Amino acid sequence: MIIPFSAEASGGGSGGIGRGLFFGGYAGAxxxxxxxxxxxxxxxxxxxxxxxxxxxxxxxxxxxxSSTRGIITGGDQNKGLIEYVTVxxxxxxxxxxxxxxxxxxxxxxSSSTRGCVRGGYDGTGGTGFLNTxxxxxxxxxxxxxxxxxxxxxxxxxxxxxxxxxxxxxAGITTSFxxxxxxxxxxxxxxxxGxxxxxxGNSGPIGGSASNATRGLxxxxxxxxxxxxxxxxxxxxxxxxxxxxxxLQEHPAACAxxxxxxxxxxxxxxxxDTIEYxxxxxxxxSxxxxxxxTPYAYFGGLSDAHGGLG
Numbered sequence: 001m002i003i004p005f006s007a008e009a010s011g012g013g014s015g016g017i018g019r020g021l022f023f024g025g026y027a028g029a030x031x032x033x034x035x036x037x038x039x040x041x042x043x044x045x046x047x048x049x050x051x052x053x054x055x056x057x058x059x060x061x062x063x064x065x066s067s068t069r070g071i072i073t074g075g076d077q078n079k080g081l082i083e084y085v086t087v088x089x090x091x092x093x094x095x096x097x098x099x100x101x102x103x104x105x106x107x108x109x110s111s112s113t114r115g116c117v118r119g120g121y122d123g124t125g126g127t128g129f130l131n132t133x134x135x136x137x138x139x140x141x142x143x144x145x146x147x148x149x150x151x152x153x154x155x156x157x158x159x160x161x162x163x164x165x166x167x168x169x170a171g172i173t174t175s176f177x178x179x180x181x182x183x184x185x186x187x188x189x190x191x192x193g194x195x196x197x198x199x200g201n202s203g204p205i206g207g208s209a210s211n212a213t214r215g216l217x218x219x220x221x222x223x224x225x226x227x228x229x230x231x232x233x234x235x236x237x238x239x240x241x242x243x244x245x246x247l248q249e250h251p252a253a254c255a256x257x258x259x260x261x262x263x264x265x266x267x268x269x270x271x272d273t274i275e276y277x278x279x280x281x282x283x284x285s286x287x288x289x290x291x292x293t294p295y296a297y298f299g300g301l302s303d304a305h306g307g308l309g
Contacts, residue, residue: 016067016303017088018042020254022263022291023053024061024075025298027270032057032077036085036093037292039274041256041302046289047263047274054083054093060156062117063301064110066138067308070301071096071115074104076123082136082144087303097143100134107168107208109159111187111307113138116147118168118193121155126175129153133185133193148192151183158217158253160210161187161307162231168193169217170205178203182229182237187307197236201225207253209260210306211279216240216260220250226262226277226285231306241284244275252300255279263291263300270294 023036034057037047053061058075065071065087072093073082080102083093103120110116116135122128131153134144150168157171166185173179180202183193199217206220210231217237219225224244227237243251243262251265262285263274272294275285 016308018256018304019087020261020300020302021050021063021070021085021087022047022252022254022298022300023063023072024058025264025295026059027293027295032059032075033295033298035292038090039261039289041254041259041261041304044288047291049292050090051085051092054095055081058104059297060105061299062106062108063299064108064115065301065303065305066110066112067303069138070303071110071136071138072299073099073108073117074106074120076104079104079123084141096141097136099144100146101130101132103130103155105155107157107159107171109161109166109168109307110138110305111161111163112309114187116159116166116185116187117144118159119150119154119157119171129155129172129174147190148185150193151181151195152179154179156204158205158208160208160215161305162210162212163307163309164188165231167196167208167210167215167229167231169208170199170202172204196234197229199227199237200239201227206249206251206265207262207300209253209255211255211257212306212309214279215306216277216279218243218251218253218262220265228282240282241277243285244273250296252298254300254302255306256302256304261288264295264298266296270296
């Protein structure tokens with residue numbers, strides 16, 4: 001059974017070259033996808049080939065990044081595995097280490113130095129959702145370390161960040177019940193998640209993207225609604241606008257300081273579309289270009305995201 005995917009990427013800060021990566025996923029007969037695409041977020045145009053994931057590729061894979069290094073973790077074929085790429089170059093991924101617990105469909109976010117991974121699903125059935133939060137030091141390699149616990153055991157959510165605060169949104173919890181909650185952590189510390197507010201729509205999330213102040217949350221199950229939050233505050237999400245497809249399921253997201261990109265997904269057929277939103281405003285999406293192939297249930301990251309300052 002295919003369940004809607006969580007993809008993380010946060011956007012907005014300093015440091016990187018403004019490159020977005022999309023990776024993993026499912027493209028109908030092509031399962032699982034191993035390829036990595038890239039785009040220049042500030043421009044428009046079609047994606048180009050970057051390289052391949054190290055492992056077999058996967059659905060429900062997730063990513064985060066510093067200004068130089070992208071971290072790819074999890075996936076239904078690679079539960080618990082972490083790999084990395086150098087975002088400014090092109091080439092195949094390299095082994096990084098392992099999560100503390102094997103799982104996939106997590107919410108992932110990062111600052112300039114630390115990547116955090118919330119919850120996920122271990123594939124064992126209705127009780128197989130986890131509340132574990134891990135972290136890694138992006139510039140090093142090695143296994144993840146325990147950070148704390150999420151408010152609930154949850155998978156199929158998404159994450160984004162400012163330089164200090166990580167936001168983890170919605171998803172599916174035990175017995176596959178949809179939830180609409182948003183929680184946050186202080187990335188530089190350790191500890192449990194804290195309640196932030198609620199989304200206007202519950203359930204699995206297609207992706208989140210942010211600059212240093214505002215987070216956009218893209219709904220991804222028969223729902224093209226995009227909502228936003230102010231990361232430094234708490235409170236419920238507000239309507240931002242719509243993605244182009246009225247049935248856009250399981251896309252991925254990434255961003256720079258001004259733009260959030262939403263790519264791929266499924267609307268009957270698998271999609272190769274990339275579209276963008278201007279984060280500081282509100283409104284519907286604009287066409288950006290196309291992926292190298294139509295696919296869904298995949299991940300995104302950028303090297304210019306909101307966690308970088």
